[in-house]
Amino acid sequence: MVAVEDAPPIRASRPAPPRRVRAAVGETVPVVALVGAFFVVNDIRSWLTAQYWGDEAWVALSVRFPLADLPVTTSSSPIGWSFLLRLVPDIDDLRVVPLGFQLLTVIAAYLLGRSLASERAQGILIGVVTGLTVLLLPVQQTRHDLKQYTADAAVAVCLLALATWTERSWSRRRLAVVVAAVGLGMLLSHTTAIVSVCVLGGLLLSVAVRREWARTVEATVAGLVAGALVAAVYFGVSARGNSDAMRDYWDAFLPSVSELPAHLVRQIKALSPMLGAPVPILAVLLLFGVLTLFRRGHAAPAIAVLLLPVAAIGLGVAGIYPLLDPRTSHFLIVVAGLVAGIGIVGLADLAVALVRRGLPRLPPGVVAAATCAVLLAGFAAVNHRWYRTDGNEPGVWQAHQAITDIGSSTRYVAAHKGPHDLVVVSGPAWFGFTLYSDQDPLKLVAPVTGTVGWTLTMPTRDDVILPKAADVPSIKDALDEILAGAAKRPPGTRVWLVRTYTHPSEPVWQAALADYRVQRVTSGPEPVVVISKR
Structure with a gap:
């Protein structure tokens, strides 16, 4: 008689080819749909043909100088951003770079949402909701200019998505990917220095609180290596763009401690239209978003998004980085929109719990999808005037490109x-x-x-x-x-x-x-x- 311990292991059979094809199609279709929606929401031709305004003009001119002059001509732009512009064949088409990063932000938001659930249909639903929320944010229509602000948002969302991916299946290899992304991000976005601290801090705290000491050591080492990369890029290249004139230019967004409360109230009120909803509704969605991350077992990105405003406020009061300026804080606004999108998923989870009490036979997936669809449709309807704008829409927003x-x-x-x-x-x-x-x-x-x-x-x-x-x-x-x-x-x-x-x-x-x-x-x-x- 063969002992149970000696029995050969049971191997799971590989899915049949048609099943694998269906799975691949199921994962690909949402991404393709989001890419298509991006071209529907944005008037790409309008932005690519508009003339460059002041700040854009000097950025565009920088590509006409030899590569050896790049450390000088990159100025306040990240050197990697300026290098990418040189890869565009026609100087009149340089805005494909910020538009490309804007599209990357939507895809990264989808991938983050997709990783919040192991069950495929549920994960795809969450991914589509987060991707659409980021796509439909009115603030996304304000940042087509030839500066690195869409890269700031893309890098921030990518790092949050990588934190979610790493926490879901922890390994040194995944931590190494996060560190490598930080190094690459610093070449494309100065705000990587802010976001990386929060993301790696989130990973570190999430394992330290659970007393997973081996992972705590690994996260600490990853944080130190990432910090070294940030310092090397910043002091080696980025710091050259600092100047007294630059600080004076942003002085209105560098409040003192006593000025901070009034500054926050004024700027949050001013930025709320760009997020597409009143402040109280945003606050509820942000709360649900953070709670949903925690409830679904992703403490690292939840901690990271809680650390971001703390870091931004600290840097603003210290006079290091502008606080809640629409351009330089674009990454914060987009991350807030991302968390609000996760908050929509949290409201859908609540709706499922409530409906199941009265209608237990109604499929929870249908309830969740219907709730998300209603909320997103309402959001899009309220903000419809922002979409496909040429930057000069009455009562919405006026872009420099449209009036230059x-x-x-x-x-x-x-x-x-x-x-x-x-x-x-x-x-x-x-x-x-x-x-x-x-x-x-x-x-x-x-x-x-x-x-x-x-x-x-x-x-x-x-x-x-x-x-x-x-x-x-x-x-x-x-x-x-x-x-x-x-x-x-x-x-x-x-x-x-x-x-x-x-x-x-x-x-x-x-x-x-x-x-x-x-x-x-x-x-x-x-x-x-x-x-x-x-």
Whole structure:
């Protein structure tokens, strides 16, 4: 008689090929559907064809300089982000990079939600809900500009998804993947330094509380290695973008301890429309989201999202990183939307529990799916005006891209100016003017004072003048000198003025021009003018 211990192990039979195919299709279809929904919600053509505004223009110009200049021209942008832009063949198509990261955020949100349940249908439902919530956030329509903010959000959601993945099936290999993602993320997003501390802190605390000491040691080592990578990238590359001018620029978002309560109330109220729901509803969804993560056994991402606002507030009060600015805090807003999406799943779980008491025969999956569908449909209906916006929708939001016309202005002047005419370009319009002038060669000038830290000249052009003027008297002095020089040129010489009307300096220019004859020669949001003495 064969002992039970000696019996050969029972091997689970592999699923039949049709079953494997159905499983693969079931996992692929939701992702494909989310990608399709991304192109439905976003007006891709509008964003790819819009002209670059001030901050975008200098980022776009950076790709026209040699790779050796990248450490300088990357300025406040992560060096990996600036490198990715160089891989885009056409300079007019550079916004495919931020749009690509925005799509990655949606997919990462799906994968995070998918990993919250081991049962396939339930996991796919959660993944679709979290992916759609992130996709439908109104704030996602505000960040198509040529800066790293969509990468900030994508890296944050990816790290949270990796934390969920690691906690679900702990291994040193998965921890190594998280650490590698931190190193790569630092090259693409400065805020990785904030998110990584919270994510690895969440992993560490989750195992330490359960007294899993071996894993606690592994998480500690992973955190130290990740910290070394963050420090190496930051002090080796990123810190070069810091400057007093940059800090002064963000000063309004660096509150003191006494200013903090009022700042938080003001900014949360201002940002709530971008999250698509009133603050009380958001608070309920965020609470349910965190509780759902804990209840489903994923303490690490739950702790991470609780640590994020603490870290953000601490850095803001310390004067290190802007607190709740729509651009620099985009990653926080998207993470809040992600957690709210998980909160929708939590409400669906509650609905299932309540319905089963009265209608025990009703399938729980149907109740959960119906609850999520109703809540998401309501969210989309309330915020429908945000979708497929071109950035200039009445009563919703106005993007710089939709009201910038520097490209048209530059090209009009190039087509109509006479051989002896002079072109005056305001400082804020300089990067856009040089970008759309298609002038080569360009000469890099660095370092210079200012938030960017560098500028450029066009050595072969002597008809273009950039006045070094910032206030009304200095602008008038510069214009008087330019007009006097124009008077010495052949008859009919004109002085063209190209400026960016959306810049805060516009009232100063308007005040300075009050003493001159100003003739508009183009229409549009940023018309070209010809100036002369009265």
